[in-house]
Amino acid sequence: MxxxxxxxxxxxxxxxxxxxxxxxxxxxxxxxxxxxxxxxxxxxxxxxxxxxxxxxxxxxxxxxxxxxxxxxxxxxxxxxxxxxxxxxxxxxxxxxxxxxxxxxxxxxxxxxxxxxxxxxxxxxxxxxxxxxxxxxxxxxxxxxxxxxxxxxxxxxxxxxxxxxxxxxxxxHLPKGEPLFAEDEMTDQPLRTLVAEMVREKILQTTGDEIPYVTAVVTEKFDESDPTVTKIHCAVYVERSSQKGIIIGKGGIKLKKIGTEARYDIEKILGKKVFLQLFVKVVEDWRNRERDLDEIGIME
Ligand SMILES: Nc1nc2c(ncn2[C@@H]2O[C@H](COP(=O)(O)OP(=O)(O)OP(=O)(O)O)[C@@H](O)[C@H]2O)c(=O)[nH]1
Ligand SMILES: [Mg+2]
The missing domain is CATH 3.40.50.300 (P-loop containing nucleotide triphosphate hydrolases)
Structure with missing residues (x-):
């Protein structure tokens, strides 16, 4: 009480x-x-x-x-x-x-x-x-x-x-009982949290032109193996030139993004993670209702 x-x-x-x-x-x-x-x-x-x-x-x-x-x-x-x-x-x-x-x-x-x-x-x-x-x-x-x-x-x-x-x-809050359980922290589903960690690393790793044109979606989140969670994320960009920037020479940039994101995700899940990233070119996704719905950007 x-x-x-x-x-x-x-x-x-x-x-x-x-x-x-x-x-x-x-x-x-x-x-x-x-x-x-x-x-x-x-x-x-x-x-x-x-x-x-x-x-x-x-x-x-x-x-x-x-x-x-x-x-x-x-x-x-x-x-x-x-x-x-x-x-x-x-x-x-x-x-x-x-x-x-x-x-x-x-x-x-x-x-x-x-x-x-x-x-x-x-x-x-x-x-x-x-x-x-x-x-x-x-x-x-x-x-x-x-x-x-x-x-x-x-x-x-x-x-x-x-x-x-x-x-x-x-x-300045009204008197009343707690609205959520004490140990509850966020309403972000794990899939969204994972996608956000990947997107954060992209923002931190790339120059000014990339942030606006990327979105990340967790397409697979497989916990069937108790020792390691297998995660696939799709990284949306609008043009193949942007895909090249994110992947980097010999894949070096995407590898760095993946490694740093995996570190954060393992901290959240408290478990080993196998993270795979795929870069997808979807023209003009920022203006398309369907893509925004799929990416999970609601009002
Ligand atoms: N020095 C300093 N930097 C801060 C502080 N708070 C945030 N930052 C930095 O400011 C930048 C923006 O922080 P965010 O928390 O992403 O800002 P935001 O208001 O959520 O930004 P949007 O999501 O783009 O609206 C990051 O580089 C932070 O590290 C602070 O108290 N001091
Ligand atoms: Mg913010």
Missing amino acids: TSENFRSGYVALIGRPNAGKSTLLNYLVGEKIAAVSNKPQTTRHKIKGIVTLDDGQIVFIDTPGVHKPGYLLNRRMMSAVHDAILSVDVVILMRDASVSTGNGDKFVLNLIKQSEKPAILVLNKIDKVKNKKELLPLMEFYAKEYNFVEIVPISALNGEAIDNLLQQIVK
């Missing part, structure tokens, strides 16, 4: 690409459940991460970074953001405090204003801000624009001030 003062609810992580939303989610659940990279648009769908404390349970919804939608893929990504904002008890506006305010930031701010939800401003990456006084003008700017219930500076990378953030969030 939980105490009558227990609080529980949903919290959306909203912000520009690269703000550090998924880094925070991974830190909070203590496991890598979301792909992280320095390339924008790393996250493509909503990811739930559950944090259970003594006095509350917070269900975080990580969302894709807010950007201008071009392809159908991006429109689905942005409707995932809108949907998340509408469905939660508290919205977190996450902002990279080490960069100056741009139009993108104002656009995100407007989304929060329109929602009229209780919102917490999280100023992330304070490890990169040498003089903490530099945060003051940023705090003043945001405080003038919206009645944030809290303003909390953190570093999602090194965990600074994150305990404080959790306490601030719980305060």
Whole structure:
């Protein structure tokens, strides 16, 4: 039985690409459940991460970074953001405090204003801000624009001030029983987690042109052998030239991607993994309903 003062609810992580939303989610659940990279648009769908404390349970919804939608893929990504904002008890506006305010930031701010939800401003990456006084003008700017219930500076990378953030969030959740079992961590199916780990390694291993044109799907997940899980993933690209870039000379790049992803996947599964990657050329998959459905990018 939980105490009558227990609080529980949903919290959306909203912000520009690269703000550090998924880094925070991974830190909070203590496991890598979301792909992280320095390339924008790393996250493509909503990811739930559950944090259970003594006095509350917070269900975080990580969302894709807010950007201008071009392809159908991006429109689905942005409707995932809108949907998340509408469905939660508290919205977190996450902002990279080490960069100056741009139009993108104002656009995100407007989304929060329109929602009229209780919102917490999280100023992330304070490890990169040498003089903490530099945060003051940023705090003043945001405080003038919206009645944030809290303003909390953190570093999602090194965990600074994150305990404080959790306490601030719980305060603003409705009273109620936990929504999920205490040991539950995420709603990401294992197949999706595996595909995301592979995609993360692709983003980390390739240059700027590749991130947008790749998707990864787990096509086989065979646990019949108790000693090793056999996994096949398909890597989608749009052109054969991109296939060449991902495979690399003599297959060296794909091998590196596979080795690094396997390491992460073995940590998640706690078991040996045999991982095979296949690169598939599917022209214009980002604009095709059927391919997006197959890849698992829902709104
Ligand atoms: N120095 C520093 N870097 C950070 C911090 N948080 C995140 N990063 C880095 O910022 C980059 C982007 O992080 P992500 O967590 O993928 O950002 P995101 O907001 O989820 O990005 P999208 O999914 O594209 O919207 C990565 O290289 C992270 O390592 C932080 O507190 N300090
Ligand atoms: Mg992300």
